[in-house]
Amino acid sequence: MNECEKYNEWFDDYIVGNLSGESLKAFERHLGECQKCKRALEEFRMVVSALKEMPAPSAPDSLRELVQRRIQEQRHLSLFGKLKHFFTFPRLRLLGEVALVVLLLFIGWQIFYSQGWRHQPLREIPPEKSKKEITALTEAPEKLEESIKSRERSVTDTAEAEGILPPHRMTSAKVKPTEKPPIMKKEPVKKPEIRHLLPGTKRTGEKTVSEELRMRAVPKKEESFAPGVATKRFAITEEKEPIPGEQGIPIPETQITRRTHPAPPVKEAKDVLIAPGIPEKSPETTHKVAISPFLTTDTITIKITPIPK
């Protein structure tokens, strides 16, 4: 800041008479030396005098009357008017903001919750156990047949349904015979496990399910199974059948180990290979499977129809 600027800032104090002593002397000395500052001070004096002389009209009589009238109006504001006044825009906006925050919190909780159960560790089945059961079952096909028949009788029986689970629950829809034996085991329905057993599964959308109605399996190359194991080919038909309130059937543990994470959505039908022992004239069977993608439980029906040769 140069000297002129410094003294320019003192203009106000000088005009009002706040400057005194050394400051006043220094200021006046500078004015005597600097014509620019002297002129600036004169101009400032004119500005101040113009502002001082600004017109100052007195208040009209109508002002008091107008204010009194408006006060009276406010006093006699009806109850409705008061309520209306309460629900003015800012208040409603506040309510809206609160509602939005609550909604966001709810959605956040839902997402957190769903992520929480998605990351549940999966239980693995020791491979030795499966091997044992496979060999036992393949060696005794009549036992296998019996178990299938008994399962068909029960609607809540999951084993077979799990054996032919649609591809969206499994890495592959092709069920190898090595995966079969645990299916044969009749397992009790564990309702609370549904949520944990089906992490990552996606809701079969209405479109995909309806499109998949009566899908026919396309014959494919024979998979390489264990020697001596014959396979049969079945077509799968899926139907979405929402049954509110009805709890589905959990997937056996062996199937859970096969599923991808997250599971791919059902796009197309795939043929399913079923272990030997299923009779050729096996009727269409319907199995209800619970899918619980987002705190909801739907059921789909899977129909197995033997492909006519």
Place this chain on the structure above:
Amino acid sequence: MREKNIENAEYSDAELIRRYCQENDTLAFDKLMVRYQDMVFRLCYRLLGNYDDALEVAQEVFLSCYRKLRTFTGKAKFSTWLYRLTVNHCKNFWRRQRRSIATHTISLDQTNENKERPPLQIANGNPDPREEIASRQLQQLVQERVRLLSPEYHQVLILRYSEELSYEEIAEIVGCPVGTVKSRLNRARKELHTLLKDIWDVK
């Protein structure tokens, strides 16, 4: 009887406020209004530069005062509190006006509508008519161009040189420290000086 008393007696502001707040005495409020209506209207007029706008804003100020008087703590002077209310209302009005400036139209007959409007007379004791005219023109120009400043600068200039208030009072009214008031005044002075450059050059 009491009405007669309050009409005649010279009550202090604090007493009138107490009467209004505690006894809900509307006459006390009326008395306060009579006492300060000129001050409020004058400041509104000086800040807005328009008689009708000043009348409208002055009404709002007194209505606001009627509603908020119970919140007046008495720490500051009542006049300072009322000044602050007026400045804020003028600022709000200025903002509203600025928003609707595109659709705002001025009637040519508007100036003759209000019969109460006093003629704009600027007191000047200059005997020479030529100089008086020149001085009046300069005053008018200054008064017009001071409104071109931003509201912050405009209001501190008006409060300081038109209303002749102290730095402390202005700080309380504007709601900022005294140092800020001083620096604002300096910057306002510089900007106004630049706005009036053509006049200074002619002189």
